[in-house]
Structure formats: C-alpha cells, structure tokens
Amino acid sequence: xxxxxxxxxxxxxxxxxxxxxxxxxxxxxxxxxxxxxxxxxxxxxxxxxxxxxxxxxxxxxxxxxxxxxxxxxxxxxxxxxxxxxxxxxxxxxxxxxxxxxxxxxxxxxxxxxxxxxxxxxxxxxxxxxxxxxxxxxxxxxxxxxxxxxxxxxxxxxxxxxxxxxxxxxxxxxxxxxxxxxxxxxxxxxxxxxxxxxxxxxxxxxxxxxxxxxxxxxxxxxxxxxxxxxxxxxxxxxxxxxxxxxxxxxxxxxxxxxxxxxxxxxxxxxxxxxxxxx
Ligand SMILES: Nc1ncnc2c1ncn2[C@@H]1O[C@H](COP(=O)(O)OP(=O)(O)OP(=O)(O)O)[C@@H](O)[C@H]1O
Ligand SMILES: [Mg+2]
Numbered sequence: 435x436x437x438x439x440x441x442x443x444x445x446x447x448x449x450x451x452x453x454x455x456x457x458x459x460x461x462x463x464x465x466x467x468x469x470x471x472x473x474x475x476x477x478x479x480x481x482x483x484x485x486x487x488x489x490x491x492x493x494x495x496x497x498x499x500x501x502x503x504x505x506x507x508x509x510x511x512x513x514x515x516x517x518x519x520x521x522x523x524x525x526x527x528x529x530x531x532x533x534x535x536x537x538x539x540x541x542x543x544x545x546x547x548x549x550x551x552x553x554x555x556x557x558x559x560x561x562x563x564x565x566x567x568x569x570x571x572x573x574x575x576x577x578x579x580x581x582x583x584x585x586x587x588x589x590x591x592x593x594x595x596x597x598x599x600x601x602x603x604x605x606x607x608x609x610x611x612x613x614x615x616x617x618x619x620x621x622x623x624x625x626x627x628x629x630x631x632x633x634x635x636x637x638x639x640x641x642x643x644x645x646x647x648x649x650x651x652x653x654x655x656x657x658x659x660x661x662x663x664x665x666x667x668x669x670x671x672x673x674x675x676x677x678x679x680x681x682x683x684x685x686x687x688x689x690x691x692x693x694x695x696x697x698x699x700x701x702x703x704x705x706x707x708x709x710x711x
Contacts, residue, residue, distance in 0.1 A: 436690060437550055437560040439579035443602065444595030445566035448585040448621035450477040451656050451666070453563040455679040456583070456686070458665030461519040463687075465558040468512070470546065471525035472575050473565040474533075479524040482515045483663050492526035496545050503548045517665060521557070523549075533569040546574040568602055576606060581690065582616035586637060588623045588630040588649065593637065600641075619682060620649040646685060650678045 440453045450473070457467045470493060471478040476486025486492070491511045496503055513522045532542070550560055564575040576582065584599055586592050596618065607613055618641050624630040630652075638645055653675035659666045666676045 435550075435554045435558055435560065436581065437562065437579045438581050438583055438686070439562040439564060439575045440583045440585065441562075441564040441572060441575055441599070442584050442586065442595060443566055443568055443572070443599050444587070444591075447566075447587040447592075447595070448619075448650065449473075449566070450481065450563050451660065452583060452585045452619065452621065452650075452679070453478060453561050454481055454660075455656075455666045455676065456683055457520060457559070457561040458517070458667045459680060459683040460559045460561075461517065461665075462667055463683075464519070466519050466521075466556065468521050468523060468553065468557040468560045469515075470523045470549075470560060470562045472529070472546070472562055472571045473525055474527055474530035474571070475565065476525040476527060478563045479522065479526075481660055481663060482513075482522050482524075484513065484522070484524045486525050486527050489524055489526045492524045492528070493546075493549075494526050494528045494532075496549055497529075497532055497542060501545075503545065503552060505552045508549055508552055517668065520665070529571060532571060533567065542570050543573045543577055546578040550578055573606070576603070576614065577610070579614070581686070582614055583619055583686070584616055585619045585621045585650075588620050588633045588637070590629050590633060592633045593640065596637065596641070616644060617686070618645040620645065622652045623649040624652045646682060648678060648681060648685075650682070651675055 440449045442449060457469050461467045469478060479486045495501060495511060511523055513524055515522050562575045562579065564572050586596050603614060603616065618637060620634050620637055623634060634649060651674045653673055655670045655673040656666055656675050659669035662669060666679065670676060
C-alpha cells in the first residue's frame, strides 16, 4: 500500500481538487482507494456529499482521548462513496479544536500513521487531503505519507508560499530524522497571463528537479465537477485538466515503481553481501 499526502500551507491552490482527481484515477485503474480528509473545513467530505458541520462520525473520533485505534473502530468511521473503490474517512469541523493543542503534543502526531497501519490490507492507495495550516493535522498528514504532492498555484505569490512549505519540511525532516520525497505540481496554469507563465518559470528555476515536468491548466470543468460531487475523470473524461491529471497520475505511478525497484535492488545487494541471496 502507498500513502500520498497532498499539502501546501497556502490556501486555495488545488489541494482538494488534486486529491480527488488522483484518487479517482487510481480507482479507475482498479486500486482500492481510501481518501482521508484532514481539513477541518471538510471540503473533500462536502465534495462527496457529506456535511462536516453535522457528521456523527469522522476522523476526529480517532484523535479523542482514549480513542482505541484498531480495525474494528476505524471501519465504523469509513463511508463508502457512490463511486467504485473509493472510500472516505470524513472530516468534521470539530477537528479545528485540535489545533489548540499545538504541534507535537504527546502522541497526537502519529494518529493517522497508526490508523493507516491498521487498514493496510484493505486498501492499495491512501490519499490524504490536508489543511492549509501548520498544526497537528498537517504534521499527521506528513508523518503518515510515503510521498508528498505539493500543488502550487501558478500566480505571483506562489513562490513565497512554496518556500514556507519547503522550510516546514526541512524542519520536520530534521526533527524526525527522515527524508520525505516530495513533488511540486504547478496548478491553475493559464498560458494567456504573464503571472502564470512567469511564476511557472520561477518555480522551475528554483525547484526544477523536484517539480513535475508538466502542469495542470486552469479549467472551469474542475469547479463544475466539484459542484456536481463527481470525481473529475467521471465528470468529463476528456477535459484538458483531467488529461493533465492522468499524465500526473501515470508519472507518479511510474516513478513510484522505479523507487520500489531501487529499494528492492538495494535490498538484494545487501542480502547477497551477507550471503543471503
Ligand atoms: N485547475 C483548476 N482550474 C480551475 N479551477 C480550479 C482548478 N483547480 C482547482 N480549482 C478550483 O479552485 C478552488 C480551490 O481549489 P481547492 O479547493 O482544490 O483548493 P485547496 O488548496 O484545497 O483550498 P483550501 O486551502 O481552502 O483547502 C475550487 O473552487 C476548485 O474547484
Ligand atoms: Mg482543500
């Protein structure tokens, strides 16, 4: 099982849209996908018709005192969506109260890690949508993932927000002594505007090797898909944006398999060094 977190401390850059689009494309490929909504605004929960202001069960339950994180208790919180192979662990607005506990309070940072461990046989891919705020929820989303996807809106202030996010990652990598692989995904690109063209070239100039070589275009069909509550690939399978998300998904999937191969090869090497293979 793989865990992908979609995050950026800047708001409105396309995190929720990217999460739903990639999750939908993975489900289309036959993967069993769990979508975890870690944003107190609950945009992903609303996308699938839930009401984050008024949901009796949500991921919040797992963060409460004395919560027992086991398969049986997690299964009670999962909601099958009306789309094949897509299951949602919804958010509730109560999640906002967690942020008052601050970052790193005893044990709270690993709640999602422990949750995912319990469901690893039930799903092939977990996609986590996160809030645009550095706090205990974003820390959970980062601690749990194998791969981090950072959508960046191609506009004037993009680099500032991106620098802040990368700074956070460096701090966390040092404190957790773990290197997190990340990929920057330029979003809402509009080739007719100087702001889009200029900021895309600044992002590539500064973060070239960590940036996906293509971009997601601005496309009102994504807004329409969200309004209709339908994953973008099912809403309009031939729109410009879904074609771009499709090539992003294939690129992520391919580079993921490459990484696995390298790990496997390295493991073989070290075993043969020990006379094991
Ligand atoms: N490529 C795109 N073209 C046009 N509109 C888009 C595109 N991507 C996302 N949007 C729209 O922009 C708005 C913000 O997108 P989204 O909710 O995905 O951002 P977000 O980063 O999750 O926001 P927040 O930080 O508030 O959670 C939504 O109305 C969405 O439909
Ligand atoms: Mg969002």
